[in-house]
Amino acid sequence: MSHPLVGMDLADLREALGSAQPGYRARQVYEALYRGQASEFVQISTLPASLRSELSAHHRVGLPEVAQLYQSADGTRRYLLRLDDGRTVETVLMPEGERDTICISSQVGCPVDCKFCMTALMGLERNLTAGEIVGQVLLVTRENHLRQDGGRLNIVMMGQGEPLLNLENVVKAARILLDPGGFALSPRRVTVSTAGIIPRMEELGREPVRPKLAISLNASTEESRQELMPITRKYHLKDLMAACKAYPLRPWEKLTFEYVLLRGVNDSEGDARRVAKLLANLNCKVNLIALNPGPGIPFETPDPERVAEFQSTVRRSVPCFVRKPRGLDIYAACGQLKRQLVMPE
Ligand code: SAH
Numbered sequence: 001m002s003h004p005l006v007g008m009d010l011a012d013l014r015e016a017l018g019s020a021q022p023g024y025r026a027r028q029v030y031e032a033l034y035r036g037q038a039s040e041f042v043q044i045s046t047l048p049a050s051l052r053s054e055l056s057a058h059h060r061v062g063l064p065e066v067a068q069l070y071q072s073a074d075g076t077r078r079y080l081l082r083l084d085d086g087r088t089v090e091t092v093l094m095p096e097g098e099r100d101t102i103c104i105s106s107q108v109g110c111p112v113d114c115k116f117c118m119t120a121l122m123g124l125e126r127n128l129t130a131g132e133i134v135g136q137v138l139l140v141t142r143e144n145h146l147r148q149d150g151g152r153l154n155i156v157m158m159g160q161g162e163p164l165l166n167l168e169n170v171v172k173a174a175r176i177l178l179d180p181g182g183f184a185l186s187p188r189r190v191t192v193s194t195a196g197i198i199p200r201m202e203e204l205g206r207e208p209v210r211p212k213l214a215i216s217l218n219a220s221t222e223e224s225r226q227e228l229m230p231i232t233r234k235y236h237l238k239d240l241m242a243a244c245k246a247y248p249l250r251p252w253e254k255l256t257f258e259y260v261l262l263r264g265v266n267d268s269e270g271d272a273r274r275v276a277k278l279l280a281n282l283n284c285k286v287n288l289i290a291l292n293p294g295p296g297i298p299f300e301t302p303d304p305e306r307v308a309e310f311q312s313t314v315r316r317s318v319p320c321f322v323r324k325p326r327g328l329d330i331y332a333a334c335g336q337l338k339r340q341l342v343m344p345e
Contacts, residue, residue: 004062004084005033006138007131009176016059025051027181034134034182039063039142062131063139064089070342076327079140080339083108083132087125089160090337091136093144094326100146101154104136105337106170107161112195114218114229116260118294118331118338119160127166133157133173137183148185155185157192157211160337164192164200175209187211187250193258198235198243205248214256214287215244219266220274228266237278244282255284258323260335261307262291263300272313285319292325292333294340 008016013026025047032044041047041055064081067088071077077093092103109122137155140146146153155177157163163170170192176182177190190211194201204210219225222237232240244255257279261267279286288311291301302310307322314320325333331340 002059004131004135005029005059006062006135007129007133007173007176008033009172010181021051029055031181033061034138034176034179035148035184037138037142039138063135063142064132066139066143070327070330070332072327072330072332074326074329076330076332077144078327078330078332078337079136079143081136081139083128088339089128089132089136090332090339091140091159092327092332092337093140096326099152099154100144101156102137102140102146103156103159104133105159105161106133106157106163106166110161111165112162112229112231114195114216114231114335116218116228116262116291116297116299117335118297118340119335121296122160122338124161127169128161130169130172130176133169134176134183137177148183153185153189155190155211156214157190158214158334162195162197164194164197164204167200167203171204171207171210174211178209178211188252191256193256195229195231196235196240197231198239201243201247205246212253212256213247214258215240217257217259217275217278217286220271220278224266228262241278241282244284249283253283255282257284257286258289259286260289260291261302261310263302263306265299267302267306267310269309269313272310276314276317279314280317282318285321286314287321287323288314289323289334290325292328292335294331294336294338297335 010030028046032038038044041052067082068080075095079091080088082088087108089105089108094101108125110119111124113120192211193214195216225232290307311320330342
């Protein structure tokens with residue numbers, strides 16, 4: 001079967017087109033695929049008809065297929081996308097006021113095993129390719145007629161998977177999304193989130209072209225973090241804070257910390273004070289997420305008053321926001337991506 005072109009960078013495309021084509025053809029295909037969001041070769045009007053039919057005969061664009069679409073009462077859409085090998089993965093579109101955010105996956109399932117997250121219950125099925133990562137964005141923008149140049153579009157790699165455990169493909173996808181000749185999004189509009197894989201954070205920091213970084217903190221002490229996020233037995237809180245301190249931020253950039261609030265577990269005033277202290281000398285902001293519940297998750301959501309108090313304590317030291325849950329009714333919110341079926345009412 002022919003290889004999909006989505007996910008190829010300029011050098012890959014040159015090779016795929018072969019030496020019989022002049023060099024600039026690869027660039028035309030590259031620009032049409034990403035900036036132009038072409039989903040079929042016949043649409044690429046800059047190419048001669050002969051090349052268009054040759055491409056159609058031997059290649060395919062290679063976007064994922066929509067296996068199921070769930071529509072939330074709040075406007076959120078969860079896409080279950082079918083990949084080439086028949087596996088499915090989820091992508092979420094959250095339209096809101098002045099902006100549209102697409103939450104994409106980096107792996108099918110996730111190996112990290114956080115105790116509050118439904119994706120963990122899937123385990124890891126496999127890494128996504130760079131093409132499957134970029135393909136999620138192109139599919140959702142195409143289906144919803146979204147443009148990347150209107151200043152509305154944001155991408156977060158916060159779906160299924162731990163992006164930094166698939167760093168090579170994530171970086172390749174990010175280069176295509178951020179390349180001014182490619183999908184041409186600003187690096188301010190793309191965020192990758194990690195459970196705190198310290199050596200990979202250092203690698204990402206060395207990339208000249210990279211998204212912004214968010215870190216899932218989720219606990220205020222080493223002990224509680226290791227219980228909630230077993231992977232952190234390898235990557236200690238103290239070392240994580242040192243890596244954050246050393247992270248090479250660009251002049252316009254702040255780190256983001258995410259903190260899921262679990263009633264009676266990590267949501268006390270003491271926790272809030274410890275979070276404030278941990279982050280006090282970092283250039284950062286905090287997003288609090290009250291637990292989104294789901295089958296198999298043995299925790300409860302704190303009351304809104306507790307969340308507000310926690311926020312005001314953390315705010316004494318760093319900017320702190322409460323993330324509004326989106327798509328709760330269709331299992332599209334943070335920590336709910338597990339290919340959950342939603343029964344029609
Ligand atoms: N593996 C990466 C990317 C996933 S991001 C990471 O850990 O950062 C998913 C975000 O959702 C994380 O910040 C996580 O803390 C949060 N989350 C996970 N399960 C949740 C749940 N049940 N309710 C609310 N937030 C949750």
